[in-house]
Amino acid sequence: MHQQAIDKAKAAPTHFDMQESFVRQLDARITHHLSQLSPAPARLIDAASDAMGSGKRLRPYLLHLVAGDVADRDAVLDMAVALEMVHTASLIVDDLPSMDNAMLRRGRPTTHARFGEATAILTAIGLLNHAISIANGVAGLADGQRGALVSILSGVMGWQGLVAGQELDLHGFSDRDGVDDGPLDRITRINALKTGALLCAAVEAGAILGGRPDAERSLLRRFGEDLGQAFQIADDLIDMLSDSAATGKDCRKDVGKETYLAVYGAEEALRRCRGLLASADAALVGAGLSPEPFRCMIDAIFTPMLDRVPQAQAASAAR
Template sequence: MSQTVDPCFEKRLAEAAARLETGLSDALSGTAFLVAGAPERLLAAMRHGALDGGKRLRPFLVEESARLFGVEASRAAPVAQALELVHCYSLVHDDLPAMDDDDLRRGRPTVHRAYDEATAILAGDALLTLAFGLIADGAAPGEADARLTLIRLLSREAGAAGMAGGQALDLAAETATLDEVEIARMQAMKTGALIAFAAEAGAILAGASPADRQALRRFGEIVGLAFQLADDLLDETADAATLGKAAGKDASRGKKTLPALRGIDWTRAELDRLVAEAEGLLEPFGERAATLRETARFVARRSR
């Protein structure tokens, strides 16, 4: 991994995360139309699961893929927020005792530990439902068709053919033997589907050509593979203080990962290969895609 990440990149990522945090906080306030009248404890649990979180990579990809085609961040914001809510719902449910049974998320108690298991289930349900409302709400003139396309696509990528299906395969794999192809398929569904959506979403908002949409989607698929590889590598090599969650749980639960199957050296070489492929896909866009190139490098080289 010889290339380093542009030092300005993390600043840009943090600024986008701050914008997203403000938007999500507004969407989850007691006065927001889509949640007005919600029980206070449920809304608090939703906020616990969605706010003060992580790098916000998926919404950043929505913003940057939109910017590639001249779409302002403000127009992409509802889609970025919606995607992050889907991701947060999945984490709330993923942490439950019936799933990965985690006590920590982002250095804080998981939602079912901070509240209770039933409230965590309902909070996840409500975050997922709210996501589709955000995409549908307040569309600018001429955007209705694009918003409908995004709702339809996100439904697929978050559902049985995407993230939820990948999670089902992941659970089943704890007591099964998987080969490299099967592990890659599971991870493409579990993690890659939402990241692929993020990269394609901006092109959809912009009304980009089918070829450009496909290039951005493939870029997202590759970034998704790199993200999962890096995540699995960190689980093998980092500690809980670095990760902000329990470390080494994949191995202890019999999770099937490519670093466990192929080794750490292979994983690092594969991350380099994926970054090169992602950068190649962006060549037709020239310097306009500089931030997306940095995103691929950042994902592969992250330390937490």
């Protein structure tokens, strides 16, 4: 018995192993879906494959964790690919010359830097659209569930999602946009649209595929929202305090933008980021999900980001 317990502990995969295994399956499914794009123009497929070729796969893994083991494996993988396509398209759009004009992303040339602006725009539209097509065709679901998945994706992209967030981020709020409660309100709203919406979409799609009860949904939504706010603050901290070699993308693109960091300073931003992560964790526990794999994933993302902040501050002060 004792030896058996040791063997079992040895053989039990860690959360890190499970995440790695999921990402491998996801990458194979992404390759499969990209192969379905033919006979689209080869150059568009090249651009889409290049853009989809790397990434933390955070949103797909969140979907997978929330959906849990009861969900249909193929349905989870397909919807995970759809979410990653929407995320990738939003990065292509953000990086365009008329937007952030970024040349580097994930340590490699951005899509427009490599394939030109027109092809980058068409690739982003193609990916957004293909994500809808995948959600609309997820196998093994009732039609109503497919409709709900399509609705989640079109919601997250659109006028109350990524497109709105990007417009406000670029051009600010006008008098007609009804936001007059100061910088915190404006920053929170943009971050919710640009980052929180897609994390919430991953969580909500997971809840549908996993058949989670409606009572859990509002807590799961809060988990996604808090995680999104925390993620954006951490991203701003890294952008401000690091260099491109460390982040794999153009840095200090946010100079002059109204971010939590710019308004409240690094120490307060770090404090708020940790507070949001604690709130996200409480929502998760409240929703009755086993928090361990989520905590493992969140630690793996945030700890290296947040640990770098005091070092960078110290280095910056010493210069």
